[in-house]
Amino acid sequence: MVGKPVxxxxxxxxxxxxxxxxxxxxxxxxxxxxxxxNPRAGELLGWTEAELLDLDPDVxxxxxxxxxxxxxxxxxxxxxxxxxxxxxxRDGSTFSAHVTTAAVRDDExxxxxxxxxxxxxxxxxxxxxxxxxxxAADVIDSLESFSDMYVGVDADWKVTxxxxxxxxxxxxxxxxxxxxxxxxxxxxxxxTRFEQVYRSVMRTGEQASLxxxxxxxxxxxxxxxxxxxRGGMGLYFRDIGERRxxxxxxxxxxxxxxxxxxxxxxxxxxLAYRACHDELTGLLNRSGLVQEVESVLAARPASGVTVMxxxxxxxxxxxxxxxxxxGDQLLTVFARRLADVARPGDLVARFGGDxxxxxxxxxxxxxxxxxxxxxxxxxxxxxxxxxxxxxTASIGLASATGTANLETLLREADAALYRAKDAGRxxxxxxxxxxxxxxxxxxxxxxxxxxxxxxxxxxxDYQPAFDLRFERITHVEALVRWRHxxxxxxxxxxxxxxAEECGLIHRLGEWVLARAVEQAVxxxxxxxxRVWINVSPAQLADRGWPELLAAHLERVGxxxxxxxxxxxxxxxxxxxxxTEVLERVRALGVQIAIDDFGTGYSSLARLNxxxxxxxxxxxxxxADLGTPRGEALLAGIVTLSHAIDAHVIAEGVETVSxxxxxxxxxxxxxxxxxxxxxxxxxxxxxVIPTELDFSWRAGxxxxxxxxxxxxxxTRPLTCAPVGEDGPVPIVPLPA
Ligand code: C2E
Ligand code: CA
Ligand code: CA
Numbered sequence: 007m008v009g010k011p012v013x014x015x016x017x018x019x020x021x022x023x024x025x026x027x028x029x030x031x032x033x034x035x036x037x038x039x040x041x042x043x044n045p046r047a048g049e050l051l052g053w054t055e056a057e058l059l060d061l062d063p064d065v066x067x068x069x070x071x072x073x074x075x076x077x078x079x080x081x082x083x084x085x086x087x088x089x090x091x092x093x094x095x096r097d098g099s100t101f102s103a104h105v106t107t108a109a110v111r112d113d114e115x116x117x118x119x120x121x122x123x124x125x126x127x128x129x130x131x132x133x134x135x136x137x138x139x140x141x142a143a144d145v146i147d148s149l150e151s152f153s154d155m156y157v158g159v160d161a162d163w164k165v166t167x168x169x170x171x172x173x174x175x176x177x178x179x180x181x182x183x184x185x186x187x188x189x190x191x192x193x194x195x196x197x198t199r200f201e202q203v204y205r206s207v208m209r210t211g212e213q214a215s216l217x218x219x220x221x222x223x224x225x226x227x228x229x230x231x232x233x234x235x236r237g238g239m240g241l242y243f244r245d246i247g248e249r250r251x252x253x254x255x256x257x258x259x260x261x262x263x264x265x266x267x268x269x270x271x272x273x274x275x276x277l278a279y280r281a282c283h284d285e286l287t288g289l290l291n292r293s294g295l296v297q298e299v300e301s302v303l304a305a306r307p308a309s310g311v312t313v314m315x316x317x318x319x320x321x322x323x324x325x326x327x328x329x330x331x332x333g334d335q336l337l338t339v340f341a342r343r344l345a346d347v348a349r350p351g352d353l354v355a356r357f358g359g360d361x362x363x364x365x366x367x368x369x370x371x372x373x374x375x376x377x378x379x380x381x382x383x384x385x386x387x388x389x390x391x392x393x394x395x396x397x398t399a400s401i402g403l404a405s406a407t408g409t410a411n412l413e414t415l416l417r418e419a420d421a422a423l424y425r426a427k428d429a430g431r432x433x434x435x436x437x438x439x440x441x442x443x444x445x446x447x448x449x450x451x452x453x454x455x456x457x458x459x460x461x462x463x464x465x466x467d468y469q470p471a472f473d474l475r476f477e478r479i480t481h482v483e484a485l486v487r488w489r490h491x492x493x494x495x496x497x498x499x500x501x502x503x504x505a506e507e508c509g510l511i512h513r514l515g516e517w518v519l520a521r522a523v524e525q526a527v528x529x530x531x532x533x534x535x536r537v538w539i540n541v542s543p544a545q546l547a548d549r550g551w552p553e554l555l556a557a558h559l560e561r562v563g564x565x566x567x568x569x570x571x572x573x574x575x576x577x578x579x580x581x582x583x584x585t586e587v588l589e590r591v592r593a594l595g596v597q598i599a600i601d602d603f604g605t606g607y608s609s610l611a612r613l614n615x616x617x618x619x620x621x622x623x624x625x626x627x628x629a630d631l632g633t634p635r636g637e638a639l640l641a642g643i644v645t646l647s648h649a650i651d652a653h654v655i656a657e658g659v660e661t662v663s664x665x666x667x668x669x670x671x672x673x674x675x676x677x678x679x680x681x682x683x684x685x686x687x688x689x690x691x692x693v694i695p696t697e698l699d700f701s702w703r704a705g706x707x708x709x710x711x712x713x714x715x716x717x718x719x720t721r722p723l724t725c726a727p728v729g730e731d732g733p734v735p736i737v738p739l740p741a
Contacts, residue, residue, distance in 0.1 A: 050124055154171060156243075158234065194220070270642060312374045314377070319399065382398065455488075456510060481570065549587065555594065573599070599621070605624045620652055623654060659679075
């Protein structure tokens with residue numbers, strides 16, 4: 007043996023110790039890289055030796071164990087550290103280990119070795135189960151490595167233990183606290199729920215827990231208090247600040263969502279109610295009455311139906327001389343009286359203005375006549391004490407049995423009403439056959455309209471709509487006009503209903519479609535400009551309509567995305583084959599808008615069944631802006647519309663404040679006399695932008711400039727890049 011070199015021998019002994027050690031050993035370089043690892047280290051940590059070599063030691067250290075830092079400091083100072091620290095396994099679980107770590111150095115480099123042995127105590131060991139001093143010591147050791155805070159007190163409230171986490175989190179030192187009275191050392195506990203709970207645990211010997219804010223350390227904590235075997239109590243604290251924040255954030259989001267949902271539901275209820283009721287008097291409105299009559303007739307088809315058309319004489323005079331408030335008061339009182347006259351089961355509605363309608367079921371002519379007399383008598387009663395507000399009523403009556411058609415009856419009762427008025431008012435008149443002659447006017451309109459189509463008396467005006475964010479014209483709506491050779495300009499409000507009734511709407515509608523696509527082609531050079539046309543429900547009831555539409559697009563070579571169709575809500579209400587037709591229109595690439603939204607049957611649930619790109623809010627809602635109720639309703643509609651991904655256009659904007667309010671409420675676009683009146687194509691303010699700037703605003707119509715300046719006050723102005731598909735900017739309107 008003599009003469010054999012010692013060094014290799016020593017090295018192999020070292021290797022053997024290293025390889026077979028029951029402790030895990032890691033050798034790390036000064037910069038923290040693992041240089042060597044023995045098999046036991048791999049076993050304890052759950053990595054292979056090779057994997058350990060690539061690891062950052064931070065991975066195996068439990069980062070929540072604040073004592074690692076102290077351990078490294080100690081090693082720095084004294085060359086070696088011994089103590090219990092927490093390590094982390096590959097699977098993320100942690101365990102306590104007796105750790106020795108010492109600085110090592112050779113000729114070339116410095117580093118450290120770390121050896122560790124699993125102490126295998128379990129954290130879940132309750133302090134109650136501690137029986138022997140040895141076990142207690144182990145548990146206390148493991149408490150040291152807890153990520154929770156731990157404080158132990160004896161039966162006299164003297165602090166017996168306090169772990170490193172507690173020192174660190176509560177910024178106290180053991181030397182100072184241990185042996186002291188809990189309430190003296192932590193005076194902030196006195197008077198808190200913590201104190202209540204601790205005292206009750208001490209008193210009852212029952213464990214307890216609570217979550218509360220510990221102000222002294224600005225800490226939300228969860229505390230579990232366990233009575234100890236030998237008297238006294240162990241207190242575990244856990245910082246739950248993060249969890250609470252998450253919970254509160256979730257709670258906030260949920261509350262916001264609940265509020266938004268409630269607002270949308272409220273708006274929907276309000277819409278549904280408003281759709282069927284007159285706002286001023288609370289009576290049914292026209293569409294409400296139609297629905298109610300339909301449902302009665304569906305249940306009892308053979309019912310006799312009598313329509314009483316009631317009009318207040320000289321109501322306009324009251325309104326003009328005494329003002330709207332007085333007028334509204336009169337209408338409200340009269341509405342109540344009507345409801346009083348009506349028998350159970352009769353329906354009472356207000357059609358707007360001073361027009362009321364009562365529908366009686368199965369009333370004899372005598373009974374209806376008597377009720378009409380009662381209504382006239384009721385109207386004579388003064389409304390206010392000094393009897394300034396008084397009017398009378400004229401009434402037209404019409405009835406039918408079996409196959410009653412409400413629209414026909416309404417028309418007949420209306421005609422009878424005129425006869426009552428002609429006969430000197432303050433009376434009722436029955437419709438008779440002779441009165442058919444009085445609808446001659448309507449028939450004349452129909453005849454003239456047929457000729458108008460052949461004689462080219464119709465033309466289209468176009469009204470632009472503006473994107474509220476980019477202040478650009480994004481589309482124009484085609485509105486049909488009739489220049490009658492004798493009557494002059496007749497408004498579409500007058501002749502469209504006639505056309506719809508007599509079926510002329512199909513020819514008229516196709517004429518509009520043909521002219522509108524031709525004009526759209528002339529505007530092909532304006533990027534992104536879409537032309538919208540109004541389409542009557544009757545047109546859409548025709549299954550062949552989508553083909554007609556496609557044929558016209560093809561005839562002029564207009565891309566489908568340059569066209570949109572506006573459909574009224576009433577059309578949407580009776581869905582029948584409408585969905586199918588609209589789907590086919592949509593499939594062509596033509597957009598779909600719901601027109602006059604809010605005036606007809608408004609149920610988002612049903613709208614959702616239809617393909618809809620745009621919701622056009624009726625101008626009555628815009629007129630209501632400025633009242634809190636009007637704004638809330640509009641905000642609700644905007645929310646509903648955005649919820650079904652529809653673009654919101656508000657119609658009939660006439661004032662700057664309406665425009666500003668709409669912008670603030672999140673409406674996407676707006677149109678109205680304030681922005682531009684309907685006009686012939688050559689008078690429309692459309693040009694192609696030459697560069698991306700705001701200079702086009704410089705010469706704006708003064709009202710418009712002012713409007714946009716005020717909108718700009720509520721939100722910053724942005725300017726969208728105007729590319730191929732970009733919107734068209736606004737250009738000066740003729741003053
Ligand atoms: P609409 O589709 O709701 O069209 C908007 C109406 O409001 C137009 O009346 C327009 O001139 C008017 N308007 C626009 N801005 C304002 C404003 O700021 N204040 C006020 N007070 N009114 C404004 P117009 O042209 O008399 O049309 C009435 C209705 O006739 C249209 O209502 C639409 O339902 C129907 N109509 C018009 N053209 C056609 C058409 O080609 N086909 C069909 N089927 N219906 C049409
Ligand atoms: Ca329209
Ligand atoms: Ca409209």
